[in-house]
Amino acid sequence: xxxxxxxxxxxxxxxxxxxxxxxxxxxxxxxxxxxxxxxxxxxxxxxxxxxxxxxxxxxxxxxxxxxxxxxxxxxxxxxxxxxxxxxxxxxxxxxxxxxxxxxxxxxxxxxxxxxxxxxxxxxxxxxxxxxxxxxxxxxxxxxxxxxxxxxxxxxxxxxxxxxxxxxxxxxxxxxxxxxxxxxxxxxxxxxxxxxxxxxxxxxxxxx
Ligand code: FES
Ligand code: FES
Numbered sequence: 108x109x110x111x112x113x114x115x116x117x118x119x120x121x122x123x124x125x126x127x128x129x130x131x132x133x134x135x136x137x138x139x140x141x142x143x144x145x146x147x148x149x150x151x152x153x154x155x156x157x158x159x160x161x162x163x164x165x166x167x168x169x170x171x172x173x174x175x176x177x178x179x180x181x182x183x184x185x186x187x188x189x190x191x192x193x194x195x196x197x198x199x200x201x202x203x204x205x206x207x208x209x210x211x212x213x214x215x216x217x218x219x220x221x222x223x224x225x226x227x228x229x230x231x232x233x234x235x236x237x238x239x240x241x242x243x244x245x246x247x248x249x250x251x252x253x254x255x256x257x258x259x260x261x262x263x264x265x266x267x268x269x270x271x272x273x274x275x276x277x278x279x280x281x282x283x284x285x286x287x288x289x290x291x292x293x294x295x296x297x298x299x300x301x302x303x304x305x306x307x308x309x310x311x312x313x314x
Contacts, residue, residue, distance in 0.1 A: 167235025193233035204290030254303030
């Protein structure tokens with residue numbers, strides 16, 4: 108006797124169900140083959156705007172040349188291809204500043220920056236600040252002033268601070284607030300962070 112089941116008002120026989128499964132499996136196998144073929148064919152016939160591109164740029168003083176897709180962000184290239192994981196993928200949509208790096212000296216959200224646009228640029232990440240065993244004065248100031256709690260936002264804040272002190276060596280409290288306004292700290296450690304920026308400013312002006 109044919110077994111039946113009812114679901115959402117539809118009656119399905121067991122035989123029909125199994126027949127459907129067989130068709131589904133065969134269909135899936137066929138689809139896999141077709142996808143495999145079309146992926147290769149698609150790669151060959153992609154319009155120039157969608158094709159992979161080789162870009163050359165400088166990261167922390169080293170010249171790097173690699174292939175990127177138009178959809179790759181600078182953050183993805185730094186973290187996944189170059190293994191520079193200091194810049195954090197936190198919101199991934201330009202809201203938190205965790206991914207901040209310097210691009211030609213300017214602080215920028217690397218999660219919003221298309222990797223193809225890095226061609227010819229000079230990128231500095233938090234990994235590129237120290238000289239050997241000697242930390243950058245900004246890094247040192249963040250440590251001395253307890254400018255971090257969990258530390259997840261810290262690389263982004265440090266890069267924004269380096270950019271700020273590069274253009275405003277002696278920032279007022281308002282300058283510091285404005286200069287770091289693109290970075291969020293979920294631990295709410297802003298008072299200590301601002302103290303660290305002021306201390307770094309002093310340290311760098313004395314040096
Ligand atoms: S991860 Fe880029 S702004 Fe948040
Ligand atoms: S120190 Fe934890 S998010 Fe800023």
